[in-house]
Amino acid sequence: MLDTVAIACDHGGFALKEALKVALPDLNWLDLGTNSAASVDYPDFGHKLADAIRDGKAARGILICGSGIGISIAANRHAHIRCALVHDVTGARLCRQHNDANVLALGGRTTGDVVAKECVEAFLSTAFEGGRHQKRIDKLGPC
Secondary structure, three states: OOOEEEEEEOHHHHHHHHHHHHHOOOOEEEEOOOOOOOOOOHHHHHHHHHHHHHOOOOOEEEEEEOOOHHHHHHHOOOOOOOEEEOOOHHHHHHHHHOOOOOEEEEEOOOOOHHHHHHHHHHHHHOOOOOHHHHHHHHHHOOO
16 A cells, blocks of 8 residues: 555545545545535645645545545546546456556545445555556556
8 A cells, every 4th residue: 555645525525534534544644625514615625636646745645525526527637637436446446457547536425435445445455557558548648
């Protein structure tokens, strides 16, 4: 697993963010907020996590909003981010193996705590396979 993992969410992902930090206490979390269930704007937190990765504060990140959709779109606006919205462990594993994703997005209202924990573990422990997948990643542009 990695040394530091950035994590950020909006109000719809706050409960799941907190549950993941409790379920995976051995990770060195860089918690970028939000810090309550009060309404906030998900793009602010997607951009904040992307900036942390750009600045070398973490190599990978976890983003959570109500569905995972909005915050993943916000993160993917950054050229150095490949954010994958997943709903199960297979998706979490494949986004690393085949797509070299550096950010995992989850839906706080669509993904249960146990599945989310398993997704994070798979995401952080799976390596990019390279090989035939590399030429496709190259077509996406720099990351």
